[in-house]
Amino acid sequence: MSTLAVKLNGGTADISDAAVAELRASMRGTLFCASDDGYDSARRVWNANIDRHPALIARCAGVSDVQQAILFAHEHDLSLAVRGGGHSAPGYGTNDGGLVVDLSTMKGIRVDPVNRTARAEGGALWCDLDHETQAFGLATTGGTVSNTGIGGLTLGGGLGWLHGLHGLTIDNLLSVDLVAADGSLLTVSDTEHPDLFWALRGGGGNFGVAVSFEYKLHPVTTVLGGMLLYPLDRGGEVLRLYRDFCPDLPDEAGLAAGCLTGPDGTAVAGLIPAYTGDIDTGLKTFARIEKELGQPLLNTVGPMTYAARQSLLDEPNAIHGLHRYWRSAFSETLTDKFIDTLVEGAGNFGSPRDAFLLFYLNGAATRVDPDATAFAARKPQWDFDAIGCWENADESSERIAWVRELWQRVEPELEGTVYLNHLSADDLPEKLRASYGSNYQRLQRIKAQYDPDNLFRHNANIAPA
Ligand SMILES: Cc1cc2nc3c(=O)[nH]c(=O)nc-3n(C[C@H](O)[C@H](O)[C@H](O)COP(=O)(O)OP(=O)(O)OC[C@H]3O[C@@H](n4cnc5c(N)ncnc54)[C@H](O)[C@@H]3O)c2cc1C
Structure with missing residues (x-):
């Protein structure tokens, strides 16, 4: 039986080709291994100084693919990275030898111009979201460089030209659909899992994969x-x-x-x-x-x-x-x-x-x-x-x-x-701890509740406690 060498959260191991084939068959999107066409471009991120070689890149087409990839990483204790727009300067959107959950083709966006809200998938970039919301003369606080991912930027806070008037990106976040470490899909808002919603607004990629975000919008034209x-x-x-x-x-x-x-x-x-x-x-x-x-x-x-x-x-x-x-x-x-x-x-x-x-x-x-x-x-x-x-x-x-x-x-x-x-x-x-100040301990407790094994650790990491 042939195998694929992979990096685990502690050490290395071999995963059978049969297990990889099973993951591939379970996905609507594309699973890249090093020998596949397209692997080399799929592994690259914005910062060329981050030159990593994941064992597997799961380019997800939707929620189900994300769930399959997360369950696979969990089951095999694989080193996991999650990529939205790939703009992390230290390269949190990729890894060496592990599994990358790549959201780059998940860019669906729906604007509700009457209620002034938008829902965008977790792989959208700011230029994608701005393009759709501007069709209605609307916008929400977003990054100052157009191809930054909404995923990483939103979960970290979100500074931009509108933050003086409308607050940070997270101050305009209404809800998040999140695939948690156990593969379950949670809708997270002020009324559903409110503790987790508090943590997602600034706690980065520590708590799961945000498959979509719902934002409040404001009239913005010239x-x-x-x-x-x-x-x-x-x-x-x-x-x-x-x-x-x-x-x-x-x-x-x-x-x-x-x-x-x-x-x-x-x-x-x-x-x-x-x-x-x-x-x-x-x-x-x-x-x-x-x-x-x-x-x-x-x-x-x-x-x-x-x-x-x-x-x-x-x-x-x-x-x-x-x-x-x-x-x-x-x-x-x-x-x-x-x-x-x-x-x-x-x-x-x-x-x-x-x-x-x-x-x-x-x-x-x-x-x-x-x-x-x-x-x-x-x-x-x-x-x-x-x-x-x-x-x-x-x-x-x-x-x-x-x-x-x-x-x-x-x-x-x-x-x-x-x-x-x-x-x-x-x-x-x-x-990191000083930057969270007295919020750090609450973040650690929420991390322990939703990701006790620290599956989502390739980020500005909050240790579960
Ligand atoms: C050129 C440039 C300009 C920038 N300008 C701004 C700015 O104006 N304002 C500002 O606030 N920040 C800015 N940033 C910082 C930016 O917010 C972070 O780099 C952010 O992490 C980028 O998000 P991404 O999705 O592109 O990154 P990625 O590299 O894809 O991911 C970075 C981290 O976010 C997590 N992540 C990404 N998407 C998801 C998701 N859908 N679900 C769960 N976790 C996810 C990843 O796991 C990883 O830990 C800028 C960065 C760059 C490089």
């Missing part, structure tokens, strides 16, 4: 968006204005900033304003920028469709197949030393795709109690991301070392917590 770029030698001035301006932003406004590379190939400091509401009021809201900083090198700020704003940061962030290394932290303050270190660091970018980005958490997203959902970071603060991005695998160690060195210098200026969707494989477990 919005204000764009970018202002300044020479890097004015970076200190730009980022100090940014720091001082953010706490005054109205709910309708979002403001990101950072250091990146401009169209002429030189490093620049940038401001990325967004306003969802009356365009003239939005322009007045941001008039302070030009008043204090004068003319930028480039100004693309103006009215645009919501879809255009949702893809404004796609280059280079949406490109699959580039190598990335990403470090991140939340911070309530941006010290002068931090700002000066960033500007100096940007002078040494190794690639035009490197970037330091700051997003501000404001408005409705910060007015929810920290213990109302698992997402504890409910206060005005910045999400800071240091992103190294390069093309060739042979540059990896040098480029990762550069980000790590920068990180060593800025980390003491930051606060030891992180947006858990931006946790790095190099972050210590204490950072």
